[in-house]
Amino acid sequence: LSRAWSDEAVKGLIKTATGSKRGKTAASLEKIRSHMTACGNLLSRGNAGIVPLSQALFGDPAGVGVKGHFLELLTSGIALAGGSGSGGSGETASLISAIDALYQAMTPYVEYNGDSLISLVEPYMQCSFQDIARKAVNDGLENLKNRTGRWGYADLIHRVADKVAETDSPLLKVLRRRFKAGLIDEFQDTDPRQWNLFKTIFGNPETGHILALIGDPKQSIYGFRGTGLQAYNNARSTVAEERVFRLDTNYRSTPRLVEAANRFFAPLFGLNFEAVHSGKTNSDKLIWSGGEIPVSFIRAGDKNQAAESIAGEIRGMLDPKTGAKWQRADGSKKAVSASDFAVLVRSAAEGELVLDYLGQMGVPALNIRNRSVFAQPLAGVLRGLLDAFENPRKVSLWRSVLLGEFFELPADLLVNFQEEGRLDEFVERGGEWQKLFLQGRSTEAFDDFFTFSSRVGDWVAEAGKKSLGEYLKKPWTRRVLPGNEGMRNWQDWRQLCELIQNRQAEGVMEVSRIKIWMREEADAPEMEGSSESQRLETENPAVKVLTMHSAKGLEFPLVFVLGGFGGLTKRGRESDYRFDEAGKLVVDRVCRESNREAHLAYQWEEDKRLWYVAFTRASVKLWMPLPGDGPVSRMDSLLDEAFRRSGDGAAEVNQIPPHETVKPKEAAEFRENLDAAIRALAAEDPQLFSTTEIPEVNLPPLSLENREKPTAANLPDGPTSRRDPVTGSYTSLVKSAPSHDSGENDKDVDADTNANNSSALSLPGLLPMAGDRGALFGTLVHALLEECDFPKVRNNDEDGWQNDEQTEELFASLSRRYYPADWYEYRAADLKKLVWNTLRSPVPGLGRLCDVQPEKMRAELEFHMAVPRKGSLSSGDLKTVISRGFLKGFIDLCLNTNGKWWVVDWKTNVPPGVESAGSYNGETLELMMDHSHYHLQ
Secondary structure: OOOOOOHHHHHHHHHHHHOOOOOOOHHHHHHHHHHHHHHHHHHHOOOOOHHHHHHHHOOOOOOOOOOOHHHHHHHHHHHHHOOOOOOOOOHHHHHHHHHHHHHHHHOOOEEEOOOOEEEOHHHHHHHHHHHHHHHHHHHHHHHHHHHHOOOOHHHHHHHHHHHHHOOOOHHHHHHHHHOOEEEEOOHHHOOHHHHHHHHHHHOOHHHOOEEEEOOOHHHOOOHHHOOOOHHHHHHHHHOOHHHOOOOOEEOOOOHHHHHHHHHHHHHHHHHHOOOOEEOOOOOOEEEOOOOOOOEEEEEEOOHHHHHHHHHHHHHHHOOOOOOOEEEOOOOOEEEOOHHHEEEEEOOHHHHHHHHHHHHHOOOOEEEEOOOEHHHOHHHHHHHHHHHHHHOOOOHHHHHHHHHOOOOOOOHHHHHHHHHOOOOHHHHHHHHHHHHHHHOOOHHHHHHHHHHHHOHHHHHHHHOOOHHHHHHHHOOHHHHHOOOOOHHHHHHHHHHHHHHHHHHHHOOOOOHHHHHHHHHHHHHOOOOOOOOOEOOOOOOOOOEEEEEOOOOOOOOEEEEEEEOOOOOOOOOOOOOOEEEEEOOEEEEEOOOOHHHHHHHHHHHHHHHHHHHHHHHOOEEEEEEEEEEOOOOOOHHHHHHHHHHHOOOOOHHHOOOOOHHHHOOHHHHHHHHHHHHHHHHHHHHHOOOOEEEEOOOOOOOOOOOOOOOOOOOOOOOOOOOOOOOOOOEEOHHHHHHHOOOOOOOOOOOOOOHHHHHHHHOOOOOOOOOOOOOOOOHHHHHHHHHHHHHOOHHHHHHOOHHHHHHOHHHHHHHHHHHHHHOOHHHHHOOHHHHHHHHHHHHHOEEOOOEEHHHOOHHHEEEEEEEEEEOOOOEEEEEOOEEEEEOOOEEEEEEEEEEEEOOEEEEEOOOOOOOOOOOOHHHOOHHHHHHHHHHOOOOOO
């Protein structure tokens, strides 16, 4: 490049490439020469290589402020070298050739996107760093998983797939012997590893097994999770045509809506589209303007106007005097309910937008998020109440509760109440709520708390704020319902209470353990359909607002769609490029420009499938937005492919959509042509499609009196359906059985901590930590034994164990979860000695626990045990019968060694009346086992 340099050649090149009349000034040319010299000097000092050269070329090693001058030179030369051959002649041609040679040499780390030159060094370095970091983390993580048995769902699939693939796999034989058939629903969302696993187990025709795959490729919408259609297409290609059966009847939607869907999506999916017909009969008829037309397009300038129009239409249809009606087959009519509506959005922000407009119009609505209920804001508020239950003597915690969302008490009133000593009433009553909670009666504790708390309204009224006082006298559940998020919060509250009650039925009574469990569940990966997922059902009529992804598998009579207003995809490397190549998913983490078009086309195909899912959630009528302003949007592209493009659409599949290619100055003409096509369609098929402009709503917000009356249902005490299996635990069985004592002690206390709580003896110092007892202490010891490093106890003497930094960090952090900081300060040595003695004490037939290899142990192993019909369990004078169902619980430690399985359960019971640690003899332990029914456990 230096040899081909001349000022005249550079000026000529840039003039030719840019059309500029001036070219470059002498000062600019001098900066470029200095920059090139500095880059050359780097190479001459032994820094040869494309990476350092690329970094230098995109930097400023000469410190001359070269800015974009040199890159402009390169891009001009590259453009001309790859152009039509009009690159000039003589010195200019030589310079172009030299620039092209430099570009070709740097191509692995530099990319020209047709407009500018992009350095790929930083993305490559980021990927390298991520790979190194991932390997370093994974090595430690795998060891931790093997030691604790804590595996995620991906781990389970990975491990089973690897074991099944082994030569002469014993696991494969077990699975084939146990299961004769495999049925995979929603197969379009299966990834290649899952498909290979099931194909290996059930897909060999010589074994006599059956593998049935049910899926709709038009509903594959989880590409962001790494599942495309690769596995589906691979399976489809391996199945003989005579073994393919088509489910071509839609039982959800009316015949007209199904016909509209066929017309709309046939061009979008091309030759891969298979039309369906409706099997629905005798559906109610919607009496409303345009109600007989299954699909209406709402004209809106932007998403704000669209959201307002949607809320206005729903408000009008819910009006008690002039609103929409359902006409039944017998001619009778009933009003349309808020529960008949769903608004499907693309993003959470769009959901909040439409909720805001619905709230302004007084329309009750639920924001349905596909997240764990433990991740919702109300769960955080509940944890604050649990803090107060755990430490009821702390006034500051009750102050936080009264300031929080349950009451939102003004700070000045709260200060006055505290000075008057009124918060002491919560302190005194808090002990009773704590006792109820520890007895496994959490729902009763919550109910009593809110009943008692109504006196806060009296305090406020006495302070002169009568209206606020009257408001706070109402139970929280009645106060929350009228708000915009009232239905959602009420539903979340009921679900949280039920989940906590169920957890206590499994034996987890302590407030601290419930809080830890809630945090773990909030951080856990999303799992659709799990008991912790936010519930959709509610007895209260409300419009459902949810994302299109969350709506999959659901159906609603009336559906509004809000989304598709975004346009051109910005260039960036926030996420990977993904595309299909010869049936395999390719992931480009560097995001090379050469893969951008393939990525955009692949992304657009999934976009279309998402719109298909949204469209087909409706059973009677659908409203979609029709953007009217700004650049071409995704919705414009969708409508363009559906209504403007001719033919069967096969040519349009896997092509870049218009919103990525149409320039802003061409948008008006594009949209004008699209509008003409939609008007023509509405005239051609007036029974299927219409366009409408929602008039401005002049109706007042729906008042509480005019809303449908909510049904406030109490939390059920147990299973409410004969389909629900009865589930019990050791603790619940002991609690429900007749008491074995003639007195009242222990009958409502967690059976696993009876002995801890029943005695208040002051024990001599010969028994370490004998004064620390109760459920809280037992929970701490369980946590320490669950998380401590067993081999470290084996490999260190007691002094080394006591002084080990990692051990100290673990014991201190866990202790602070349950006790004040100064508690651990005086007990650290005894607490470590307790664990040390436990793990080093020999167990007959087993040896020391610290000698068992970590891979042979599993901590906190959950079990689900089927109970035979009319099966009974008994221990001494305690007997319980379960007619059907399951017993479930957790095994503290399960290990396999010396050819046996061992079950370990940690106990912190203190024998009554002991004189020393030596009193833990066989006779005493046997009495304690009988007293607490541990034989049953």
